Amino acid sequence: MLNPQRVDAVFHALGDPTRRAMLARLSRGPISVTELAEPFPMSLAAVVQHLQVLEESGVVRTEKVGRVRTCSIAPEGLRLAEQWLNERRTLWERRLDRLGALLAEEEDEEDEPTPSRKRKKSR
Amino acid sequence: MLNPQRVDAVFHALGDPTRRAMLARLSRGPISVTELAEPFPMSLAAVVQHLQVLEESGVVRTEKVGRVRTCSIAPEGLRLAEQWLNERRTLWERRLDRLGALLAEEEDEEDEPTPSRKRKKSR
DNA sequence: GTGTTGGTTAAGTGTCCGCTTGAGTATCGC
């Protein structure tokens, strides 16, 4: 879970605006390939190619019954990307917090150059 | 906040593995361009080009002092992508929940074919 | 059977994009 290859595939899939639009559509419910293709100004074949990318990256699941293939969101795939982003962002923000605390501490020292440190150290 | 153009730019920036690796490095703290470039098997110019994409998309901020440009994460940019993903995913998952509830209700009806419907209808 | 719908597959094309090279500029150390 959160292995680099899968992350690569997911973000590559999310990189294309058409594919993101498809995801947006699918998030409102499962739908057939033809229905999914309908709002896009491109051939059905092109849509199918995008769909393959989405499915191979694990953000979309499809199932064929009879001659119609029904597509739906695979939430784990999206969650993978969310997690990656969240980890990087929170790592950064925690760093910022520590830095802020440190700076505040140094300012205190300037205000109070005597070696008598009364208040407790945060963190 | 969450305007389509910005979302496009952010996801395009995130689409490249080299740029994601740069973000990962930056999430551990600000760093100069040369330091940022060091782990990558490519020219400095290439790294700078990636950096421009990251900055224009709003996931990275840079500031030049003297001759050295220092790069750091811009958490709002990352948060934008996180939000987009989260909205789509939760929309889908809520839909799934409603569907599950509906199916459970229908099964109840089969168990109890009499027209006496006591429990209140959900949604 | 015929026709239609829904999708699949393959081959080809244009374009964007990642990268390189090379030449240039500004700042620092001395």
Added chain:
DNA sequence: GCGATACTCAAGCGGACACTTAACCAACAC
């Protein structure tokens, strides 16, 4: 001043990728 460092800019190349067309196949309607 001089040389080194830290980028910056522009032009060009090659490959990936989004898209097209066209032929094909399978399931349904009749």
